[in-house]
Amino acid sequence: xxxxxxxxxxxxxxxxxxxxxxxxxxxxxxxxxxxxxxxxxxxxxxxxxxxxxxxxxxxxxxxxxxxxxxxxxxxxxxxxxxxxxxxxxxxxxxxxxxxxxxxxxxx
Amino acid sequence: xxxxxxxxxxxxxxxxxxxxxxxxxxxxxxxxxxxxxxxxxxxxxxxxxxxxxxxxxxxxxxxxxxxxxxxxxxxxxxxxxxxxxxxxxxxxxxxxxxxxxxxxxxxxxxxxxxxxxxxxxxxxxxxxxxxxxxxx
Numbered sequence: 032x033x034x035x036x037x038x039x040x041x042x043x044x045x046x047x048x049x050x051x052x053x054x055x056x057x058x059x060x061x062x063x064x065x066x067x068x069x070x071x072x073x074x075x076x077x078x079x080x081x082x083x084x085x086x087x088x089x090x091x092x093x094x095x096x097x098x099x100x101x102x103x104x105x106x107x108x109x110x111x112x113x114x115x116x117x118x119x120x121x122x123x124x125x126x127x128x129x130x131x132x133x134x135x136x137x138x
Numbered sequence: 139x140x141x142x143x144x145x146x147x148x149x150x151x152x153x154x155x156x157x158x159x160x161x162x163x164x165x166x167x168x169x170x171x172x173x174x175x176x177x178x179x180x181x182x183x184x185x186x187x188x189x190x191x192x193x194x195x196x197x198x199x200x201x202x203x204x205x206x207x208x209x210x211x212x213x214x215x216x217x218x219x220x221x222x223x224x225x226x227x228x229x230x231x232x233x234x235x236x237x238x239x240x241x242x243x244x245x246x247x248x249x250x251x252x253x254x255x256x257x258x259x260x261x262x263x264x265x266x267x268x269x270x271x272x273x274x
Contacts, residue, residue, distance in 0.1 A: 044221065115147065115148075115149050115243075118149045118241055119149045119151065122149065122151040122239055122241070123151060125175055125176055126151055126153055126237075126239070128174070128175035128176075129162075129165055129175040129176075130153075130155060131175070132165055132171065132174045132175045133155065133157050133161060133162065133165055136161060136164070136165065136171070
């Protein structure tokens, strides 16, 4: 079972995929067809990216007739916010240790 | 949490340290000193050098991006599936050094790979901030 953080970071690390997610964030629910326009990649590629985003729970799909509509799920970004707070705490303690070391070091 | 100037997800820690940049530079670049405050490592202050930082809880894969002695040092930092960049900046002050560390969540070249990224990131962080506001 892969780490959920890992799935989220991998999903957002790809610039095309991130762009698709950003578009869903700012423009609201869309179909694969409308996402393909301006994406610079083929419809099957967009579908594949949406699959990865869905696995990371960053998007949700809704079927309506023959169309599938995708929407952004902002709540899935939680771990990303955790990452910044965890790293900030990590570096604060490392700065403390660095300062201790500097006091002990010779000029 | 966010830095609108660089439009990237970043963590910044900065402090005034009462020592000259040269001394801090040694602590940032000599492996036996790095180990004392950060982690075990095989660091070399050479551009493109790949190194690892290791601790009981895991390892971080890194590669040196830039070295400007006593001024700036940056390296990639890959852990938990996320590649980020750590940049150290040392600025001398009257009493010592202003030491700044910035860790950016996504590399600039990855952001620029998509033409709409600039606008997208602003919106993305607006969205992130909404999530933060809701979780309070």
